[in-house]
Amino acid sequence: MAKLLKKYMDLLNSKDPNQPEFIQAAAEVIESIIPVLEKHPEYVDAKIVERMIEPERAFQFRVPWMDDNGKVQVNRAFRVEYNSAIGPYKGGLRFHPSVNLSILKFLGFEQVFKNSLTTLPMGGGKGGCDFDPKGKSDNEVMHFCQSFMSELFRHIGPNTDVPAGDIGVGGREIGYMFGQYKKLRNEFTGVLTGKGRNWGGSLIRPEATGYGEVYFAQNMLAEKKDSLKGKICVVSGSGNVSQYCIEKANDFGAICISVSDSSGTIIDMSGIKGKKWDFLMELKNVKRGRVSEFAKKFKTCTYYPGKSVWDVVRDEKIKLDVAFPSATQNEIDESHAKAMLKQGLTVLSEGANMPSLPGAQELYIKAEIMYGPAKAANAGGVAVSGLEMSQNSLRMNWTREEVDGHLQRIMKDIHDNSKEAALKYLPKKEGFINYMAGSNIAGFIKVADSMMDQGCV
Numbered sequence: 115m116a117k118l119l120k121k122y123m124d125l126l127n128s129k130d131p132n133q134p135e136f137i138q139a140a141a142e143v144i145e146s147i148i149p150v151l152e153k154h155p156e157y158v159d160a161k162i163v164e165r166m167i168e169p170e171r172a173f174q175f176r177v178p179w180m181d182d183n184g185k186v187q188v189n190r191a192f193r194v195e196y197n198s199a200i201g202p203y204k205g206g207l208r209f210h211p212s213v214n215l216s217i218l219k220f221l222g223f224e225q226v227f228k229n230s231l232t233t234l235p236m237g238g239g240k241g242g243c244d245f246d247p248k249g250k251s252d253n254e255v256m257h258f259c260q261s262f263m264s265e266l267f268r269h270i271g272p273n274t275d276v277p278a279g280d281i282g283v284g285g286r287e288i289g290y291m292f293g294q295y296k297k298l299r300n301e302f303t304g305v306l307t308g309k310g311r312n313w314g315g316s317l318i319r320p321e322a323t324g325y326g327e328v329y330f331a332q333n334m335l336a337e338k339k340d341s342l343k344g345k346i347c348v349v350s351g352s353g354n355v356s357q358y359c360i361e362k363a364n365d366f367g368a369i370c371i372s373v374s375d376s377s378g379t380i381i382d383m384s385g386i387k388g389k390k391w392d393f394l395m396e397l398k399n400v401k402r403g404r405v406s407e408f409a410k411k412f413k414t415c416t417y418y419p420g421k422s423v424w425d426v427v428r429d430e431k432i433k434l435d436v437a438f439p440s441a442t443q444n445e446i447d448e449s450h451a452k453a454m455l456k457q458g459l460t461v462l463s464e465g466a467n468m469p470s471l472p473g474a475q476e477l478y479i480k481a482e483i484m485y486g487p488a489k490a491a492n493a494g495g496v497a498v499s500g501l502e503m504s505q506n507s508l509r510m511n512w513t514r515e516e517v518d519g520h521l522q523r524i525m526k527d528i529h530d531n532s533k534e535a536a537l538k539y540l541p542k543k544e545g546f547i548n549y550m551a552g553s554n555i556a557g558f559i560k561v562a563d564s565m566m567d568q569g570c571v
Contacts, residue, residue, distance in 0.1 A: 138468070143227065146558075166197065218241060226557070318518055324358030331491070348423060356465070434454060466492065478550075
């Protein structure tokens with residue numbers, strides 16, 4: 115086992131030494147699947163791992179655009195088409211200054227396994243640009259999106275690669291990109307997901323990732339005949355994922371006490387619900403304001419400027435039952451995990467992509483808490499994107515209840531398949547299910563078998 119793991123880690127580090135996020139994501143999967151590789155040497159002989167860690171295609175391009183002052187701006191963009199063994203490439207576009215090839219490779223690699231877990235026929239990919247939509251006018255965002263799509267359109271299509279939104283890419287950006295794609299290709303197809311309801315979008319899509327991470331947590335708790343009712347939940351972030359995570363957790367009777375953004379964190383021990391949740395939705399989606407304004411509006415909360423949720427939980431010794439990290443990658447380090455476990459954490463379900471550093475993950479597994487890793491727990495977003503693709507192909511729209519019903523079924527299937535894989539390939543521990551390894555194994559086997567069936571391509 116150690117020899118095989120070292121072989122793959124040496125390969126990763128020699129080929130991509132300057133891509134830490136990608137190496138971190140790939141290492142987690144490879145370590146989990148070693149028991150599978152030992153039982154199935156045909157995967158090793160066919161070099162499935164070596165082929166999986168290399169994208170099928172990755173490209174970089176410039177995006178020139180003109181701002182409102184008539185000045186030319188230039189950004190750098192990428193698309194990583196990682197694996198198409200089980201379907202067309204599927205994965206979001208991220209517009210954020212931090213975007214680089216390492217981050218997009220990590221996200222694309224994760225997407226391969228996440229999409230596999232959904233049971234839908236979707237491969238994995240990811241893309242984005244170092245453009246920051248914050249502070250830009252609608253006109254500037256439109257000019258940028260049109261320039262971005264003027265290159266990307268050559269590489270995507272409803273049966274080839276179907277991008278979606280991610281950080282910095284919401285309904286506005288998807289609309290501008292779809293309009294440009296439609297003009298350039300002279301066709302109306304479901305090439306992007308996250309579209310407006312009037313022109314091919316699906317109900318529940320904005321809510322899907324947040325709802326899904328809550329459904330996954332509820333499924334883990336149901337294994338122990340428990341539920342979210344009355345549980346104190348800490349949520350990071352304040353975007354779509356966080357907003358709808360809070361809404362759905364509230365529906366289950368949980369008490370969500372936090373929101374955050376890059377300016378700081380709000381803690382409200384009475385819970386963020388009702389008028390408070392309504393205000394948060396308007397603040398973030400209409401006014402595009404900061405969470406500090408929430409503290410000015412409601413006197414029941416405390417504002418911690420410049421601190422992440424996890425810093426506040428650690429430093430203020432806040433008691434909690436459930437954590438929903440829903441902001442960005444690597445937001446939870448080992449010190450945060452130690453503090454949360456000491457202060458009562460029993461369930462953690464990840465809405466963000468890879469929000470926990472490896473040291474934190476090790477602590478979750480050692481403590482045997484119910485840990486829903488990102489590729490399983492946050493798969494609700496891409497699952498409903500897949501359902502949007504199905505609706506576009508059928509030229510019909512499903513009701514909110516139909517889409518939510520499909521989402522709940524998919525999240526239960528992901529939970530059950532991850533559990534089954536963990537119990538089949540890992541040493542059994544009474545009362546503990548290693549969902550992290552289980553989800554990696556379940557996602558890997560489906561893709562690996564498909565690659566074996568299709569030959570050396």
